[in-house]
Amino acid sequence: MSIELVIGGARSGKSHLAERRAAESGLAVAYVATATVGDDEMAQRIAHHRERRPAHWRTIEEPLHLAEALRREAATGRVLLVDCLTLWLSNLLLGPGLEPERGRFLDALGALPGRVILVSNEVGWGIVPANELARRFADEQGRLNQAVAAACQRVTLVVAGLPLELK
Secondary structure, eight states: OEEEEEEESTTSSHHHHHHHHHHHTOSEEEEEEOOOOOSHHHHHHHHHHHHHSOTTSEEEEOSSOHHHHHHHHOOTTEEEEEEOHHHHHHHHHHTTOSTTHHHHHHHHHTTOOSEEEEEEEOOTTSOOOSSHHHHHHHHHHHHHHHHHHHHOSEEEEEETTEEEEOO
């Protein structure tokens, strides 16, 4: 079992790095997408991600029940690439709520066979947001990133397309 977190800001190159690491692993890849199409711009983002993934990668779309998907799809000889925890967290906060799904996800991380690469945004370098929902999101994203990083064997921060190994 190997769990890795690739973290960075928007358009930092984190997804590209995670995809490259998955491809270079030599293992079968299952891509777990957490995004949902809410508007035309998001549809374009999703299409861009789909276009650059190899056709032989298996894609699992799971915007809410990530722990269940990981338990079902994880296997020795396979890489699960989850892109991204930030959208998953947003889906939960705007939908059914964060708990108990967050706890299920963190519990699952320690028991998955194979290799897992998780992508997440670092949102804590800006100002304190002006509205309550945005502040809650930033707080919860920071807490989630800390918990995930603690569970990972490898953590890489990506800035301007450059990886910096943190752990």
